[in-house]
Amino acid sequence: MKIDKKTILKIAKLSKIKLKENEIEEFANNLSSILDWVEQLNETDTDNIEPLNNVSSSKLPLREDKTVSNNSSNQVLNNAPEKVEEYFIVPKVVE
Amino acid sequence: MxxxxxxxxxxxxxxxxxxxxxxxxxxxxxxxxxxxxxxxxxxxxxxxxxxxxxxxxxxxxxxxxxxxxxxxxxxxxxxxxxxxxxxxxxxxxxxxxxxxxxxxxxxxxxxxxxxxxxxxxxxxxxxxxxxxxxxxxxxxxxxxxxxxxxxxxxxxxxxxxxxxxxxxxxxxxxxxxxxxxxxxxxxxxxxxxxxxxxxxxxxxxxxxxxxxxxxxxxxxxxxxxxxxxxxxxxxxxxxxxxxxxxxxxxxxxxxxxxxxxxxxxxxxxxxxxxxxxxxxxxxxxxxxxxxxxxxxxxxKNTIPELPDEKKQRYIDQYKLTKYDSSILISEKDTSEYFEKILISNQELKNHTKIISNWIISELFAYLKKDDKQIKQSPVSPENLGKLILLIVNNTISGKIAKEVFEEMYVNKSDPQSIIENQNLTQVTDTKEINKIIEKVLQNNQDKLSEYKNGKNKLFGFFVGQVMKNSNGKANPKIVNELLKEKLN
Structure with missing residues (x-):
């Protein structure tokens, strides 16, 4: 499957990655060949087979509705590039 | 629609x-x-x-x-x-x-x-x-x-x-x-x-x-x-x-x-x-x-009675209108309040309409004015039930009941003690009411002759005067009956 320049730019935007002009071409080629390789899977007949969500045979583990307050807010805010009082501060993002 | x-x-x-x-x-x-x-x-x-x-x-x-x-x-x-x-x-x-x-x-x-x-x-x-x-x-x-x-x-x-x-x-x-x-x-x-x-x-x-x-x-x-x-x-x-x-x-x-x-x-x-x-x-x-x-x-076994089913039950069992029922069930706390009145005053089970009216008009008006939820009501369902019982068995008139209710709301007191303290029990004794009627007629000779000359609508005036002279305590139904006897 051929990935064109437009698709590469869209993926870059969704991934919040900036690409240089020469990289666009490079990634387009790389991704196209990866997809070509993966497309071999299409040769397998999967009609009437349910999609596999997980290879594990165990069941979804459940948790009791109990709270644990480990006061991790200091730890959490330690990673903030900027904080005021108890808030994370980020560049203005208004939609 | x-x-x-x-x-x-x-x-x-x-x-x-x-x-x-x-x-x-x-x-x-x-x-x-x-x-x-x-x-x-x-x-x-x-x-x-x-x-x-x-x-x-x-x-x-x-x-x-x-x-x-x-x-x-x-x-x-x-x-x-x-x-x-x-x-x-x-x-x-x-x-x-x-x-x-x-x-x-x-x-x-x-x-x-x-x-x-x-x-x-x-x-x-x-x-x-x-x-x-x-x-x-x-x-x-x-x-x-x-x-x-x-x-x-x-x-x-x-x-x-x-x-x-x-x-x-x-x-x-x-x-x-x-x-x-x-x-x-x-x-x-x-x-x-x-x-x-x-x-x-x-x-x-x-x-x-x-x-x-x-x-x-x-x-x-x-x-x-x-x-x-x-x-x-x-x-x-x-x-x-x-x-x-x-x-x-x-x-x-x-x-x-x-x-x-x-x-x-x-x-x-x-x-x-x-x-x-x-x-x-x-x-x-x-x-x-x-x-x-x-x-x-x-x-499924833990699901309580849901609003639609409760409403239908209120209509069937309590003979309430669809409108009243839907208001009473719209908040779970309101329906619980209503049902508590019935549980604490079994004698009221045939008077659900009066209960519903008191909750929807009186209680709601007071709560709304104070921006309170029904759970915070100073008047408990038990006491509102007692008050309604006093109306139903003719101990007090509906008008007096509204005054008693106000007192109950403000002081969180129970209706019986308010009525006893303020001597508000309704007068149903015909002798006593007749005395008041005599007095009213005597003091209003002019109106009385106008009435006798055909001005029928003065009847209401006499009822009002008698009620006023009894401080609102006379039973209005008895007043009406006695006045009719006297005037006609």
């Missing part, structure tokens, strides 16, 4: 569907053990899972599953034995994971329905498409600084139920009734507190218009409405906006809109050049959720 909107050129119909985000009442979050308490210090309820630190894994809260199933059963919906959690990918500062864990193709609850009562007495069935579990995002504050956004992740990861309706609603009023009904059901089930001010219940509203008999038009979605008033305003504004565009020969673009509650208008969200691409895929950290029938039937 007639919901035709007249435009300048054509008649239009409104088509509305609603996605409600209802916060599940639970102690801890959907996939972490952080508490969910509203109004806590910013970022004080954020675990390393909620902050999406590398290597953290989600573990689902069993109670949230129970709550979702319970709600599904309350919506008469199909519960799916297998559902799957997906990642909905988008980038925003208050979403640390970079994706929201939600359910896309395989929700926990399938098709259901909600019955709403319209003002004209008709009922309407609103179809529910699905209910699924998902995480809430954090909260962004944009008004704290001119060039920064403040982020609080306390809400991040709290469990939500997204309840999606078919576009079966045809007016802003129907939408409001639907939201109210849904909220009542959630509160009966204790699965969501329904508190819109605190954001426990928010709605995204899809709105389109069409000419009568034609296909639905292109819809616009107004996001994140947190009051019923705003929902109605947004729908009415959007209807007019879309009709104006179409009648001027334009087209509606499918857009996501925000509602400006100060101006009462909808606005386009800014970055619309690219439609959202959520790239849903099954979350590899979470196995499919498999639920056995036994688990569902155990929950």
């Amino acid at each position: 007639n919901n035709i909107i007249k435009g300048k050129k054509f008649n239009w119909e409104l088509v509305v569907g609603i996605e409600v985000h209802a916060q599940i009442s639970s102690n801890s979050k959907l996939f972490s053990s952080s508490p969910t308490k509203f109004g806590s210090t910013p970022n004080s309820q954020v675990s390393l899972v909620d902050a999406a630190m590398p290597g953290m894994l989600p573990v689902i809260n069993e109670f949230c599953i129970t709550q979702a199933i319970k709600t599904g059963l309350g919506l008469k919906a199909k519960i799916n034995n297998k559902s799957i959690f997906d990642r909905k990918n988008y980038f925003y500062a208050d979403l640390p994971q970079g994706y929201q864990i939600s359910q896309y193709k395989h929700p926990i609850v399938g098709e259901g329905k909600v019955e709403i009562d319209l003002p004209d007495g008709q009922s309407k069935k609103i179809r529910i498409i699905r209910l699924h579990l998902e995480q809430d995002a954090g909260k962004s504050l944009h008004d704290q600084s001119p060039n920064k956004t403040y982020v609080d992740l306390n809400r991040s990861g709290i469990a939500l139920m997204e309840i999606v309706s078919e576009p079966d609603l045809s007016s802003a009023e129907e939408a409001a009734i639907y939201i109210n009904k849904l909220r009542t059901i959630l509160r009966y089930l204790n699965t969501c507190d329904g508190n819109m001010q605190e954001g426990s219940l928010r709605a995204d509203v899809n709105i389109s218009v069409k000419k009568t008999g034609e296909k639905n038009g292109t819809r616009c979605e107004v996001k994140n409405l947190n009051s019923i008033k705003f929902i109605k305003q947004a729908i009415n504004y959007e209807a007019k906006r879309q009709i104006d565009i179409l009648e001027d020969g334009g087209n509606i673009e499918q857009n996501t809109l925000l509602f400006d509650s100060k101006l009462g208008i909808t606005k386009m969200m800014r970055n619309k050049e690219e439609a959202h691409d959520y790239r849903y895929f099954p979350d590899p950290d979470l196995l499919p959720l498999e639920i056995e029938d036994k688990f569902i039937s155990d929950i």
Whole structure:
């Protein structure tokens, strides 16, 4: 499957990655060949087979509705590039 | 009901569907053990899972599953034995994971329905498409600084139920009734507190218009409405906006809109050049959720009497009108108050209409004035029952009862002691009443002769005078009878 320049730019935007002009071409080629390789899977007949969500045979583990307050807010805010009082501060993002 | 909107050129119909985000009442979050308490210090309820630190894994809260199933059963919906959690990918500062864990193709609850009562007495069935579990995002504050956004992740990861309706609603009023009904059901089930001010219940509203008999038009979605008033305003504004565009020969673009509650208008969200691409895929950290029938039937056994059934019982068993019943059941606390009166005063079981009137007119008026909930009522159901009993057995008149009620409300006292202290017991002794009548007639000789000369409407004047002279304590029925005897 051929990935064109437009698709590469869209993926870059969704991934919040900036690409240089020469990289666009490079990634387009790389991704196209990866997809070509993966497309071999299409040769397998999967009609009437349910999609596999997980290879594990165990069941979804459940948790009791109990709270644990480990006061991790200091730890959490330690990673903030900027904080005021108890808030994370980020560049203005208004939609 | 007639919901035709007249435009300048054509008649239009409104088509509305609603996605409600209802916060599940639970102690801890959907996939972490952080508490969910509203109004806590910013970022004080954020675990390393909620902050999406590398290597953290989600573990689902069993109670949230129970709550979702319970709600599904309350919506008469199909519960799916297998559902799957997906990642909905988008980038925003208050979403640390970079994706929201939600359910896309395989929700926990399938098709259901909600019955709403319209003002004209008709009922309407609103179809529910699905209910699924998902995480809430954090909260962004944009008004704290001119060039920064403040982020609080306390809400991040709290469990939500997204309840999606078919576009079966045809007016802003129907939408409001639907939201109210849904909220009542959630509160009966204790699965969501329904508190819109605190954001426990928010709605995204899809709105389109069409000419009568034609296909639905292109819809616009107004996001994140947190009051019923705003929902109605947004729908009415959007209807007019879309009709104006179409009648001027334009087209509606499918857009996501925000509602400006100060101006009462909808606005386009800014970055619309690219439609959202959520790239849903099954979350590899979470196995499919498999639920056995036994688990569902155990929950079924815990479902309380729901609003529709309670209303029908009030109509059948208590002989109340549909209108009175729907008011009494609209809040669980109100229906409990009503039923407590009956339990504590068995003699009142044939006087449900009076009880209902006292709650709906007197008690509600007082509570509303003080902005109190019925749970905080200074008049207990037991005492209101006693008061009504005193009216029913003719110990006091209805008029005096209102005064006694005021005293009960202000001083939290019981009616019997107020009546005894103030000597308010109704006078039913005919001798005593006759004495008062004599006095009134004597003092009003002129009116008496006018009456005898045919001015019949003075009868009311005499009744009033007698009541006044008895300080309102005479039994009005007896006064009427005795006066008739005397005058005719």
